[in-house]
Amino acid sequence: MTDGLDPFELASLITAHDDGNYAEAVVPPIFQTSLFTFSDYDDMISSYRGEKVRPIYTRGLNPTVRAFEQMLAKLEGAEDALGFASGMSAISSAVLSFVEPGDRIVAVKHVYPDAFRLFGTILKRMKVEVTYVDGRDEEAVAKALPGAKVFYMESPTSWVMETHDVGALAALAKKHGVVSMIDNSWASPFFQRPITLGVDLVIHSASKYLGGHSDVVAGVVAGSKDMIARLKAETYPYLGGKLSPFDAWLLIRGLRTLPIRMKAHQAAALDIARRLQELDIVEQVCHPGLANRLPAGLNGTSGLFSFIFREGVDIRAFADHLKLFKLGVSWGGHESLIVPGEVVLQQKAQPNSAHAFGIHARSVRLHVGLEGTEALWSDLQEAIAVAT
Ligand SMILES: Cc1ncc(COP(=O)(O)O)c(C=O)c1O
Incomplete structure (x- = not known):
């Protein structure tokens, strides 16, 4: 705090x-x-x-x-x-x-x-x-x-x-x-x-x-x-x-319940971000907690982060195979969610900010909810296995 x-x-x-x-x-x-x-x-x-x-x-x-x-x-x-x-x-x-x-x-x-x-x-x-x-x-x-x-x-x-x-x-x-x-x-x-x-x-x-x-x-x-x-x-x-x-x-x-929820989101998301970073098929993980230190005034990290797959991963198969992570645009709730960047890049809304917003076509945004790290990690691993 x-x-x-x-x-x-x-x-x-x-x-x-x-x-x-x-x-x-x-x-x-x-x-x-x-x-x-x-x-x-x-x-x-x-x-x-x-x-x-x-x-x-x-x-x-x-x-x-x-x-x-x-x-x-x-x-x-x-x-x-x-x-x-x-x-x-x-x-x-x-x-x-x-x-x-x-x-x-x-x-x-x-x-x-x-x-x-x-x-x-x-x-x-x-x-x-x-x-x-x-x-x-x-x-x-x-x-x-x-x-x-x-x-x-x-x-x-x-x-x-x-x-x-x-x-x-x-x-x-x-x-x-x-x-x-x-x-x-x-x-x-x-x-x-x-x-x-x-x-x-x-x-x-x-x-x-x-x-x-x-x-x-x-x-x-x-x-x-x-x-x-x-x-x-x-x-x-x-x-x-x-x-x-x-x-x-x-x-x-x-x-x-804000304090206990934020601590749980932080612990699970950071753990999953670190595990993703170890995978060969992941090019980059965008999570502020992976840097050497957080900027002054930011005293912790939440459940929302993104990562970029290397070329050749079938992101559609990955998304469709997930069971705990649902496809959904919001975040901050108890549930885990994903948004594939390639889907957002198709949005018709004007002016289209997708590129200005920094979205990479092979990126996936994750919201890590409160279901528990091990169950969420198994879900991700199984989906990755069918997508690679
Ligand atoms: C960072 C951020 N700011 C603002 C908003 C807009 O909030 P609302 O959907 O409650 O209007 C959102 C919604 O997704 C958001 O992600």
Whole structure:
């Protein structure tokens, strides 16, 4: 776990929820309601005047959603957080809150493909330019930043698992007065807390490790009170991608087991990555844990990595023979998944980011779930045997 959060603090965080006293329940209730009524005229007018903060309509404020936001903010070391209906809703709200026509954003290469498409469609139509830089090249980042409004990072990235020195890049953005944001879905706050490294806004696809059970699509943005207030004023209520109370409740449930799940994903994935690296038919394994050391601020590795087969392996036969690993695009849940790179390269979506994203035709992305290393390794070995 990253600096600044000791084990006791973490333990109390994952068992607490919010300040509400719901008959001392250990789990907060699901406020499955669209609106909250007022006791009388005075109650109503004081809320409208902003004299008291209270839920009025769930798109604005809902206690279950708020409980999740407060838990996540604390886990990230942030002052505040906002829950969204998806990771993409969180990304679009965050970016759109800080740009207007004529502005420029700088983004690291190999960002999540739909973020790339957001930049290449809606932002392009808004006349917002995007400069892509290699996040490993601090000189190139420093050159690109002057005059930009937003610096968008993802580290590790989610196909080639490229890592960046997030603290150093955030310091460069600060020096140039550029708002920095990072997609922290891969590491989760258990292994990386970018706010403590100087990043302004942390974004998650909560559909991944925060939820952890592949039963929810959600997103969240965490940051300072001022930054989150800017989202609330600029985009959040009007784009309307609000996290639902039931999904917030599932996320609270997911966060309780984040530490033990992340440790299990880390151990199994690293073990499998090392075994794959020993095989002659594997050209390269892309897993940050195989490097001599992790970049500063990244204190562990998750279950998502990729590898490249040497020529001559029948990837279709490999994929079809797997039993525990299912073919599936998401990750972060209890289940193990694979995505063959050659399939993603066939995607018709525009603009097609597959190449920009760093996907090799002979690569396979694995998400190592919680089924147990030995069973997963046997599954891989049997599939490799029929494919070679
Ligand atoms: C790294 C990353 N960021 C963001 C997203 C988007 O999140 P969502 O699917 O919750 O909108 C995804 C989804 O796969 C992702 O992999």
